[in-house]
Amino acid sequence: MHQIIILGAGPAGLTAAIYAARANLKPLCIEGIQAGGQLMLTTDVENYPGFPEGVLGPEMMQMFRKQAERFGTTFITDNVTKVDLQANPKKVWVGDKEYTAAAIIIATGANAKLLGLESESRLMGHGVSTCATCDGFFFRDKEIAVVGGGDSAMEEAVFLTRFASKVYLIHRRQGFRASKIMLERAKKNEKIDFLLDTVVEEVLGQDEVTGIRIKNVTSDASRELQLSGLFIAIGHTPNVELFKGQLQFDDQGYIKTALRDDRLTQTNVEGIFACGDVQDHVYRQAVTAAGTGCAAAIDAERYLEALASKTS
Numbered sequence: 001m002h003q004i005i006i007l008g009a010g011p012a013g014l015t016a017a018i019y020a021a022r023a024n025l026k027p028l029c030i031e032g033i034q035a036g037g038q039l040m041l042t043t044d045v046e047n048y049p050g051f052p053e054g055v056l057g058p059e060m061m062q063m064f065r066k067q068a069e070r071f072g073t074t075f076i077t078d079n080v081t082k083v084d085l086q087a088n089p090k091k092v093w094v095g096d097k098e099y100t101a102a103a104i105i106i107a108t109g110a111n112a113k114l115l116g117l118e119s120e121s122r123l124m125g126h127g128v129s130t131c132a133t134c135d136g137f138f139f140r141d142k143e144i145a146v147v148g149g150g151d152s153a154m155e156e157a158v159f160l161t162r163f164a165s166k167v168y169l170i171h172r173r174q175g176f177r178a179s180k181i182m183l184e185r186a187k188k189n190e191k192i193d194f195l196l197d198t199v200v201e202e203v204l205g206q207d208e209v210t211g212i213r214i215k216n217v218t219s220d221a222s223r224e225l226q227l228s229g230l231f232i233a234i235g236h237t238p239n240v241e242l243f244k245g246q247l248q249f250d251d252q253g254y255i256k257t258a259l260r261d262d263r264l265t266q267t268n269v270e271g272i273f274a275c276g277d278v279q280d281h282v283y284r285q286a287v288t289a290a291g292t293g294c295a296a297a298i299d300a301e302r303y304l305e306a307l308a309s310k311t312s
Contacts, residue, residue, distance in 0.1 A: 001101070001102075002026065002028045002099065002102075003026060003027070003101060003103065004025050004027040004028070004101055004102070004300055004304075005027070005029075005090070005092055005099060005101040005105070006020070006029040006104075007083075007104065007107060007242075008029075008031065008032065008107035008109055008278070009029055009031030009032065009035040009065065009075070009107075010037020010107060010109050010276060010277070010289060011039065011061075011276065011287075011290040011293065012107040012109070012277070012278075012290065012292055012293035013029060013037075013105070013275075014029070014061070014064035014065055014293070015064070015290040015291075015293030015294050015297070016293040016294070016296045016297040016300075017068035018067050018073075018297075019294050019297030020105075020297040020300065020301065021071035021073045022071050023297070023301045025301060025304070026072055026073075027074070028074050028099065028101070029068065029073050030075075030078065030079075030092065030094060030099075031075055032077070032079050032080070033077065033078065033079055035077060036057075036058060036061040036065075037276075037277075038109065038111070038112065038277070039057035039060060039286055040057060045057050045060055045134070046137065047137075047287070048060065048287055057125075060286075076094060078094045079094070080092055080094055080242060081093050081094060081095055083242050083243065083246070084246075085104065085243065085247065085269050085272050086269065087100075089101055090102070090104045090271060090272070092104065102304055103272070103273065104271065104272050105275060105293075105297065105300055106243065106255065106267075106273065106274040106275070106278055106279075107274070107293060108278045109239055109276055109278055110238040110284070112130035112131075112232060112235075112236050113234045114130075115234075117202060119202050119203040119205075120200075120203050120230075122203075123203050123230075126207060126208045127203075127208045127228060127230065128209060128230050128231075129231050130231070130232050131284070132146075132155075132156035132159050132160050132231055134285070135229075135231075136159060136160050136162065136163045136164075138229075139163050139164050139229045140164075141163075141164070142163075142165060142228035143167075143226070143227040144160060144164045144166075144167055144168070144228060144229035144230065144231065145167070145168040145169070145195075145200075145212060145227055145229070145230050146231045147200055147230065147231070147232050147234060148169075148170075148232070148234045148235075149171040149172070149175075149177050149178060150176070150177040150178050150234075151182045153169065153171070153178065153233035153234070154178045155182060156231055156233045157169045157186050157233075158185055158186055158192070161191040161192060164191065164229075166192075166193065167193070168192075168193050168194075168195055168227070169186065169195065170198050170200060171194070171196050172199050173196065174196050195214065197216055197217050198214050198215065198217065199217060200212050200213070200214055201213045201214060201222060209227070209228060209229055209230055210228075211227055212224070212227065212230055213225075236281065236284070237253070238252075238253055238279075238281070239278060240253060240278060246269065247268060247272065247274075254278065254279050254281050255274040255279040256268065261303075263302070264295045265279070265292060265295050270303075271300075271303060271307075273299050275292035275295065276289035276292055276293060277289060
């Protein structure tokens with residue numbers, strides 16, 4: 001029996017672990033086989049406070065983990081297979097082994113949807129990115145491309161014109177999912193060129209992006225485009241499969257929070273808290289994830305205090 005179990009070990013989960021451990025709650029963090037969250041795919045992190053020279057994403061996550069461990073967090077490097085959030089105490093299974101806790105913090109994150117190209121995966125963090133806010137600065141005066149047709153793609157393309165000399169916006173159809181206002185804003189920007197009915201066939205370059213090969217789906221004609229960066233903006237998928245049927249989700253599939261007792265990270269189920277990208281589809285930054293991880297630990301601590309006073 002644990003006081004708190006934390007599911008996930010990205011910036012949100014590890015910050016929650018640090019705060020919970022310092023509150024002497026002896027948290028158990030089930031970090032998963034692919035621990036560290038999306039920062040494990042990031043080379044240089046230059047916008048996290050406290051790192052004036054920047055830091056490698058995996059190195060930063062290792063620092064977070066060591067800090068959580070130092071204060072008494074226990075880690076299991078395996079995947080959760082099943083949960084029962086309605087039970088009292090809450091139940092979590094890793095394979096056939098059952099763990100119980102009075103409170104659970106969910107920090108399972110979200111995954112960026114990708115094109116599915118081998119070259120895209122190989123060059124991720126070396127010119128291929130899923131976050132304009134994180135990496136736009138590295139492409140000052142360079143030509144780059146954004147793939148997508150929704151509001152996120154328009155927003156990222158417009159944002160990237162602050163740095164890039166030209167932004168190609170590549171979309172596989174003529175029509176857009178983006179709202180009219182976001183689409184018009186992108187169309188009015190002189191630095192953005194639209195390439196419609198177009199898909200990316202391959203990302204070019206050995207150690208860094210040197211261009212892409214694109215194909216027009218109407219004419220079937222392929223050509224190469226020389227550029228320095230490719231931003232994928234075709235959406236994210238929150239990692240919520242384990243919790244379906246047990247928690248409330250918003251219309252985009254993210255866990256709803258701030259639902260009970262004025263606690264920012266409280267879900268619809270008492271004693272279950274969520275933080276980071278699994279409940280945030282707006283900001284999706286390491287620093288905001290860490291902030292909600294802190295909030296989740298404090299919310300869980302106060303919940304446990306209230307629980308203890310009821311039973312004493």
